[in-house]
Amino acid sequence: MPVRPDTVAPEQTTRVRLTVEGMSCAACAARVERRLNKLDGVTAAVNYATATATVDADPTITADRLCVEVTAAGYAAEPAAADRPALAGTGAEDAEVGDLRRRLFVALLAFFPLADLSVMFAFIPSARFDGWQVLLTALALPVVLWAAAPFHRRALVNARHRAASMDTLVSVGVLAATLWSLHTMYLAPARTETPAGVWAAIWSSDSIYLEVAAGITTFVLAGRYFEARAKRAAGSALRALAALAAHEVTVLTRDGREITVPTGELAAGQRFVVRPGETLAADGTVVGGATSLDVSAMTGESVPVEVTSGAAVVGGTVSLTGRIIVEATAVGPDSALSGMIRLVDEAQQGKARIQRIADRVSAVFVPVVFLTAATTFAGWLLAGGAADRAGAAAIAVLVVACPCALGLAIPTALMVASGRGARAGIFIKGHQALEATRDVDVVVFDKTGTLTHGLMRVVAVTGHGIDDGEALRLAGALEAASEHAVAEAIAQAARRAGPLPEAETFEALAGLGARGRVLGREVLVGRPRLMTDQGRLAPPELAAELDRHVHAGHTAVYVAVDESVVAVIAVADTVKDSAPAALARLHRLGLRTVMLTGDNAIAARSVAAEIGVSEVHADLLPRDKVARIAELRAAGHRVAMVGDGINDGAALATADLGLAIGSGTDVAIAAADMVLVRADLDTVPDAIELAHATLRTIRLNLVWAFGYNVVAIPVAAMGWLNPLIAGAAMAFSSFFVVTNSLRLRRLRLSSPA
Structure with a gap:
């Protein structure tokens, strides 16, 4: 390799x-x-x-x-x-979820009638009719053989390698209950009378435990199904990143011909063509043409970057306005996009080391259960007990030890918490998120699209010798013909004030602005350099206004009508209304807040001052964000990261707790542990509070599940638990876990339901 x-x-x-x-x-x-x-x-x-x-x-x-x-x-x-480490197996994951869904459906379909009939025939022999054994067998075998087949296969693999897991315990418990029941139904002497009294009927009931075998299968399958769904989602961050890559590239040959080839055939040093709307297939240097690039995939910033000859560009970004020729410098696994994929994959590798408590103890718990069951069977025989009594006690040990409550402890709490969170705009993706919140003391925010709206908006219009509204109207009419982000912001603001006249002529000036005729007047909108090149001199008042906006982190342009510069229009990405209050709540919870952004330092400090973030790191690439979070973790902090952009994917996966804004990109949502469906940032402290409450519930569930086994196994070994009662006790344990989890539905959060 x-x-x-x-x-x-x-x-x-x-x-x-x-x-x-x-x-x-x-x-x-x-x-x-x-x-x-x-x-x-x-x-x-x-x-x-x-x-x-x-x-x-x-x-x-x-x-x-x-x-x-x-x-x-x-x-x-x-x-x-x-270069695609975690993309293999996607089809297998989907097939696994589908297979578990089908097995669970069959188990549920057979379990309820089987439970009713099995208990009735075991308690009340007089209710039996000719062929009742065949009916029970027909209902039970699809469940215990086909629906439970994954547990049996894994138990066989474990046995061949002299190992044991919870699958081994489930498989043996199901088969033991089934075989003992079949022996009772077809080979044991038949009873015809029903003892008087409930307890007498229970203790003298025949050993028919098919409902126990089906119940174990159904409960554990349910837990595995929900776990498999969460597992399938784990690799979606990498698949979403991989989807950003171009699949084909137009290569420019030495004789000037253009040939379209698969991206994998592009080599470093070759030149390729990128047209408006196309994705760059590799990192490189622009050697011809000019365009505006959507670089949000790499920086998260909404403002396009103007590039001309000599500019360095990266794969995964999109050309918006012009045709460029790029000479490839890094292709395939060496590109920046592939580097981001590796960052996410490596971050997920580290996070997956958190092991579920049930799995950690299975190496000890399962052998102890088998040893106890075998000792129980042998002890009863040595003590002179009947074989059916010894077998009943051994089966009771296996049944009462089956990890149904253990398997439900986490999935049920997660499901209830997910429902409560959904009502508050919070989606919890797995138990890792809950464990990660335990000691979170630093909350890191991306800026654009997270703390701000992620869209350019007009924040100020200042006219000189012209009405502010008229200046915006003329500029908006001209910019309505442009696709540039600043132009769109100006045009939208102008439209909100009223209908716009149509530009009679329009010319885009790459990297500078635009010019044209509106209502018979020549209109020029763009950077100061454009005005200088066109011989327009801005009045000192407007020059000072433009400088003020630039120092505040805004993007400012001049508007010239005919021969005079008449206005300054400033656009910026505005702060979300909920941001200051959310940050204040986090501070009251004793959490430290940090902003990491790819934007410039001036704009970053301006936003930080407005919302109350005291620590700011600007001009960061995705790998820089990952490095900052890694530094915080190395210093002993537990870090939560809140982001929304493609460039935040690796940082979200690296943090102890990743929270993605639901209106963000697929990459961010896939990489995060929690998704904040509502744009309201109050969901950030709410998510932490909900996770804490859910974690407390899961802990209580696990304590009950383990405590139940510790107490019930010796009782069953002493013969004080009929397998039927053991099955009922197992069901009650599962019922406790479910009802305890349902308490999360009443959890009070500040966000409205």
Whole structure:
């Protein structure tokens, strides 16, 4: 496998990424990770969410050797693409979710009638009719064999590798309850009389526990289904970033011909053509033409950048107004866009190391349960107990230990919290977000589109010898023919004041402004340099006004009518109304706030002063934002990042807690742990409060689930729990977890529901 130069560490290790198949829980990821790390010269991190393993290894260790080790651990692996590390397996993830949905549907369909009939026939022998065993079997087998098949397959793989997981416990519990029930129905002597009294009926009931087997399958499948949906979303940040790349590029040959080829065939040093509306296929230098570039993918800023010959440009940005010729300097995995993909992927690798409590203890819990069940069965036989009594006690141990409540502890709390959050404009994507909020003490904000609206708006019009409204009307009529962001802001402001006349002529002056005729008058709108080039001299009053706006971080242009400069129009990205109050709430919670932006320092300090942020870092590229967040974390801080742009994706993934504005880009939304659907920034402190409450609920759920098993297993081993009662106790434990989670629906938040 070829190794990229930037993957070589100072110790001369190479970085290899593998796509791992067959992992069903975070414990599986930990098992693969341990297996790889046993190799000399290997440091591996396995991301269960994206099904990838990132391995730093001695150059003599090949990717094929690593794949062999993963296979030996009971899973399948293959090398991942170097520049698209987490994009493989998307179809497999969708198929997994669909498969679990179908199995859950079948389990639910059969569970309810099976539960009613199984309990009735076990308690009341007189209710039985000819063929009742066949009816129960027909209802049970699709659930315990087909719907529960993923647990059985994983249990077999674990057994071959002398390992155990929660899947092993589920599989054995389901099969034991089923086989014992089939033995009772078809081979054991049939009872015909129903004992008097409820307790007598329960204790003397036949050992028919098919509803227990179906219930275990249904509960655990439900938890796995919701977990799989969250897992599928984990890789969407990288897929959204990859979607930004151009798929084809128009290459300019030495004889001047234009040939369209796939982007992968573009080489450094070749020249390619970019027309208005097209995406740059690679990083490079402009060698011909001029245009306005939408660079929001890399900087997050809404103001286009004017580029001409000699300017450096990056792939993933979009040409807006002109045709340019670019000489490629960095292509494929060496481009800035591919670098952003790697940043997001590496950040997600680190975050995925948080392991679920249930998976961490399974290596100890499952063997202990099996040992207890075996000891219970043998102990009852040695004590002279009947085989059916010994089997009932052993099955009761397996049933009561099944992790239904454990599997529901996190998914149910997340579902209820998601519903409550949705009413307040907050979407929680997974348990990582909840764990991350525990000790957050720094909240980092992007500026454009997060603290501000992300759109240019006219903030001031100052006329000299002309009415302000008339100056805006003439400028707006001219700029209505332009696609430039500043021009659109001026035109929209003018339209709000009334209908606009149509420009009789229009000429765009690349990088400077525009000119044309409106109502028979020559109108010129643009930068000071344009006025100087056209021989117009601005009055001192307007020159001072323009300087004032520039120092305030605004974009200001002159308006000239006929021979005179008559007005200054200033446009800026305005602060959201909710920003000052939201920042004040965060400060009252004792949180430190920081602004990171790709905008210039003047504009950044102006916004910070308006909303109350004391720490500002400006002129940052995406990798700079990641570096700042990494510095804060290295200093011992727990960092929450709030952003909305493509350029924020890596920073959102790097932070302990990522919060994306819902009106932002797909990349930001995919990379974040929480999505703030409403643009109101009050949702930021609300999200933190909701996450804290949800985390408390999950902790109580887990304490109950583990405590229930610790108490119930010995009771079942002593024979004091009939498997039917054990199944009821298991159901009650699940009921407690669900009702405790439902309390989150009544959580009070400041944001209106």
